[in-house]
Amino acid sequence: MPSSFSAERDRGALPAGARPLSSLVGVGPALVATLARRGLLCLQDLWFTLPLRYEDLTRITPVAALQSGQRAQVEGVVTQVETGFRFRPLLQVVIEDGSGTALVLRFIHFRRAQAAQFVPGMRVRAYGEVREGHQGLEIVHPRYRVFDARAPQLATHLGAVYPLTEGVTNARMASLVTRALAQLPCAAELDLLPPLDSAALALPDLRSALLAVHQPAPDDDLTALLAGTHPAQRRLAFEELLAQHLALRQLRQRARGHAAPVCAEGRALMHRLRVNLPYALTSAQQRVLDEILADLATPQPMLRLVQGDVGSGKTIIAALAALAVVASGRQVALAAPTELLAEQHYRSFVTWLQPLGIEVLWLAGKVQGRARNAALKRLSEGAAVCVGTHALMQEGVQFRNLGLAIVDEQHRFGVHQRLSLVEKGGTADEVPHQLVLTATPIPRTLAMTAYADLDISVLDELPPGRIPVQTTLVAASRRAEVIERIHHACANGRQAYWVCTLVEESDVLAAQAAAVAHIELSAALPMLSIGLVHGRMKPAAKQAVMDAFKRGELALLVATTVIEVGVDVSNASLMVIENAERLGLAQLHQLRGRVGRGSTASHCVLLYQPPLSANARARLSLLRESNDGFRIAEMDLKLRGAGEMLGTRQTGLLALRVADLARDADLLPMVRELADRLLQSDPGRAELILQRWFGSARRYAQA
Numbered sequence: 001m002p003s004s005f006s007a008e009r010d011r012g013a014l015p016a017g018a019r020p021l022s023s024l025v026g027v028g029p030a031l032v033a034t035l036a037r038r039g040l041l042c043l044q045d046l047w048f049t050l051p052l053r054y055e056d057l058t059r060i061t062p063v064a065a066l067q068s069g070q071r072a073q074v075e076g077v078v079t080q081v082e083t084g085f086r087f088r089p090l091l092q093v094v095i096e097d098g099s100g101t102a103l104v105l106r107f108i109h110f111r112r113a114q115a116a117q118f119v120p121g122m123r124v125r126a127y128g129e130v131r132e133g134h135q136g137l138e139i140v141h142p143r144y145r146v147f148d149a150r151a152p153q154l155a156t157h158l159g160a161v162y163p164l165t166e167g168v169t170n171a172r173m174a175s176l177v178t179r180a181l182a183q184l185p186c187a188a189e190l191d192l193l194p195p196l197d198s199a200a201l202a203l204p205d206l207r208s209a210l211l212a213v214h215q216p217a218p219d220d221d222l223t224a225l226l227a228g229t230h231p232a233q234r235r236l237a238f239e240e241l242l243a244q245h246l247a248l249r250q251l252r253q254r255a256r257g258h259a260a261p262v263c264a265e266g267r268a269l270m271h272r273l274r275v276n277l278p279y280a281l282t283s284a285q286q287r288v289l290d291e292i293l294a295d296l297a298t299p300q301p302m303l304r305l306v307q308g309d310v311g312s313g314k315t316i317i318a319a320l321a322a323l324a325v326v327a328s329g330r331q332v333a334l335a336a337p338t339e340l341l342a343e344q345h346y347r348s349f350v351t352w353l354q355p356l357g358i359e360v361l362w363l364a365g366k367v368q369g370r371a372r373n374a375a376l377k378r379l380s381e382g383a384a385v386c387v388g389t390h391a392l393m394q395e396g397v398q399f400r401n402l403g404l405a406i407v408d409e410q411h412r413f414g415v416h417q418r419l420s421l422v423e424k425g426g427t428a429d430e431v432p433h434q435l436v437l438t439a440t441p442i443p444r445t446l447a448m449t450a451y452a453d454l455d456i457s458v459l460d461e462l463p464p465g466r467i468p469v470q471t472t473l474v475a476a477s478r479r480a481e482v483i484e485r486i487h488h489a490c491a492n493g494r495q496a497y498w499v500c501t502l503v504e505e506s507d508v509l510a511a512q513a514a515a516v517a518h519i520e521l522s523a524a525l526p527m528l529s530i531g532l533v534h535g536r537m538k539p540a541a542k543q544a545v546m547d548a549f550k551r552g553e554l555a556l557l558v559a560t561t562v563i564e565v566g567v568d569v570s571n572a573s574l575m576v577i578e579n580a581e582r583l584g585l586a587q588l589h590q591l592r593g594r595v596g597r598g599s600t601a602s603h604c605v606l607l608y609q610p611p612l613s614a615n616a617r618a619r620l621s622l623l624r625e626s627n628d629g630f631r632i633a634e635m636d637l638k639l640r641g642a643g644e645m646l647g648t649r650q651t652g653l654l655a656l657r658v659a660d661l662a663r664d665a666d667l668l669p670m671v672r673e674l675a676d677r678l679l680q681s682d683p684g685r686a687e688l689i690l691q692r693w694f695g696s697a698r699r700y701a702q703a
């Protein structure tokens with residue numbers, strides 16, 4: 001039965017949501033074009049451009065009550081002004097509000113006229129993000145107003161902050177949204193969820209929810225809105241989670257609608273590989289391998305995620321699965337997110353498969369010119385196995401008959417990248433099987449949502465004989481002792497990592513931090529040979545350093561988090577991680593998994609900058625107490641929220657706008673149940689929900 005929405009469209013009348021943005025008064029062609037670049041095409045796209053957060057300008061926070069990381073509005077009297085223009089421009093304004101603590105307003109870019117506004121005795125009202133500065137709390141580049149006698153009025157509403165759209169100010173976006181909202185249809189027409197479900201959740205209808213989040217009323221529950229727990233936000237979160245889930249399920253359905261090659265051969269090859277391994281598979285590895293082989297033996301494409309903690313032995317499983325596919329005359333591609341990791345896999349695969357007479361190709365960004373052309377040619381002719389990086393997903397790569405696409409450390413790739421690899425292969429009537437490996441342990445409820453398109457296998461056992469990594473927390477003030485410890489370990493023939501995490505968001509700054517640490521450590525430990533590796537180095541240089549470390553020619557390796565995934569040097573048994581408090585637990589656990597790969601006891605030292613907040617201490621202590629990736633992930637989820645843990649990439653499609661997988665986890669069972677029902681009984685309605693949340697752009701991308 002068609003929904004009322006599509007019925008109306010059938011009659012030719014454009015529903016309000018589908019009206020183009022040019023139908024809004026004052027929106028000309030230039031603005032239309034700017035908005036279109038962001039995928040905003042019709043009114044509905046604006047309705048669902050939800051505020052990222054709110055600015056609370058309705059009240060003043062006493063300086064003494066401020067916390068680092070908080071955004072707040074403050075007001076005080078200027079007591080001190082410091083300016084410097086000569087070497088490095090600087091403007092520091094100290095304000096006091098009688099609460100007993102002073103606050104610094106700091107400007108790095110400013111005009112002279114601006115500096116002149118701040119006169120001791122004047123009052124300032126400022127808004128911005130509070131952080132720990134050199135002289136206590138500070139706000140860098142606050143928005144502010146200087147006044148003398150009459151204080152400006154406080155805002156009555158929470159101000160919505162929209163996602164940044166280039167060429168459109170927030171105020172402009174807010175006004176566009178307001179005009180679009182004026183055209184919202186009545187609740188009954190707008191709501192696509194069966195009324196029963198909303199009622200069962202005691203959540204408002206969609207129309208009220210949209211109005212409440214875009215234009216919070218002055219008397220609304222501001223605390224709940226700021227915390228993201230307002231019923232209106234929950235209503236939207238529910239629908240957003242539903243849309244995400246539907247999209248992933250749709251991906252799965254689409255893939256499953258195709259045929260895949262039946263790959264039931266290869267037992268003899270697998271046997272030959274296995275007898276040459278220095279170990280037997282764990283029972284968990286055997287179980288997961290069996291699950292994969294069963295999938296491969298059917299004419300339906302496999303869509304399987306293997307989740308296994310760092311060091312649980314996923315690579316050999318991938319290689320054995322590859323044999324089944326190669327033996328059935330199809331090609332295998334293995335993509336890894338970093339060149340370091342891909343290269344390591346390439347070597348493992350060469351060691352394992354070449355003796356069986358299987359060709360293994362290498363394709364990474366650094367493979368250029370003639371070598372690249374030769375590799376591409378072999379791929380199109382049907383070379384059995386190709387290992388590589390993102391380069392495998394690029395244009396110009398074409399397989400003859402790809403039977404299996406393996407993606408390692410999936411959280412570093414997006415769903416779309418995985419699919420683009422899948423699209424490189426296959427034949428007219430067959431698509432490849434997909435195998436996805438991840439060491440990011442995700443609690444089950446979450447996994448079923450974030451990976452709703454995949455079946456999940458869990459490797460819940462580590463190979464025998466592993467000695468858990470001993471983790472200690474050490475304040476940065478005891479750095480000298482830690483350096484001495486490295487000296488001691490390396491004197492005894494062990495190797496160590498020193499990981500710099502200072503500025504993970506920036507490649508350049510992270511590389512600089514590592515370079516500085518390298519100089520410092522080289523000076524402190526002149527008797528050791530010390531290497532440096534970071535993301536800004538040329539791949540060949542990076543690889544040369546890694547090789548030297550692997551051969552034991554370097555005792556200590558100073559690195560950025562580029563070594564986070566997959567690096568496997570079993571003689572390395574000590575790792576120091578600087579500024580550990582800045583990283584997520586899952587990431588720390590992953591990093592620490594680089595040691596403890598051999599049979600000696602390994603240590604991980606988490607250096608932190610005091611003071612640690614209670615929450616940070618709880619998080620880091622957990623790492624000291626547990627080596628169980630799943631337990632750590634579960635706690636990390638509680639303490640930091642899913643967004644941090646999964647990253648936007650891992651949820652796959654798009655970043656969640658209102659929903660938070662941890663906060664809204666209780667909604668997930670209902671989301672899945674409703675998704676099942678919609679897909680079965682009303683796929684047209686499911687499609688309309690998808691359009692809302694993924695925008696008109698999606699509709700065109702598919703056309």
Ligand code: ADP
Binds near residue numbers: 311312464597
């Ligand atoms: P991950 O799951 O983190 O990708 P790897 O596949 O890199 O783990 O394996 C980690 C290490 O464990 C490798 O050195 C590998 O040779 C070894 N390994 C894998 N399986 C076993 C096993 N069943 N017994 C002993 N060692 C194993």
Ligand code: MG
Binds near residue numbers: 314315408566
């Ligand atoms: Mg691995």
